[in-house]
Amino acid sequence: MRRILAVLLLAVLAAWAALNVKLYLKDGGYHLVREYEVQSDRVRYYSVERSQWEEIPLDLVDLKRTQAEASAREEKIEKDAKSLTEEAEARKALQKEVLRIPQNPGVYWLAGSETKTIAAAEATVHTDKGRKILRYLTTVPQMMNGKGTLEIQGAHSLNVFTDPEQEFYLQLSESEGFGIARLTSGKSGVRVVENLTFIPNVNQVEEQLDPVDIIQLELAPGGLYKIWPKEPLRTGEYAVVQYTLGTLNIQVWDFCIKPK
16 A cells, blocks of 8 residues: 555656746756746746746747756656556556465466466485385484485476476465475486485484575565576476475475476
């Protein structure tokens, strides 16, 4: 609401300013006028200062400078008004986008008039002692040591996008880090989300993601974000991730980029 009021105030001020013109004189001074008209050898104008019509000899007026500045001001006012209109339209379009995104935590994308959901992938922790499903793991750093990987099943994602600048909508389940990560191919037809180093003595785990530089836009309070890569993604496997580093608390929504 404050933003709308500010835009309206700027529009009113711009409209008011457009009504006033500096009628420049050849001696360097000027009269602030509401309007003016050239009548033969005189200039008739409405004085803003005195609120009345007055006249002045034409040869005392720098008409060329007056007209040039008035034209420049009109162009600027038109440009500013266009910018305000475009910004208002962009915000309106953004509000429509927000209304299309479910409030449930997850990752979404828009395909025309449809809102589609990417299902969260089941992640497993793989160490030399075997694999365990991430959500059933407890006190991981205390139970393990050495190195491991966080993996998801399948050599390729079923969520295929041809747009290398694909936009996603992420509704966070809690206040955590998030982004897009590159995945690598692992053994036995899996994809590696991140490499892990377990440090049992200090009850920690080091997580090594391969993040993609992204642009993020907060759409609404409560953790709704729109994200997309800064640079077009190369063909390959990726995932939108939500995580708290050092805790092995991560959610994964996988996808891949393939050319048309």
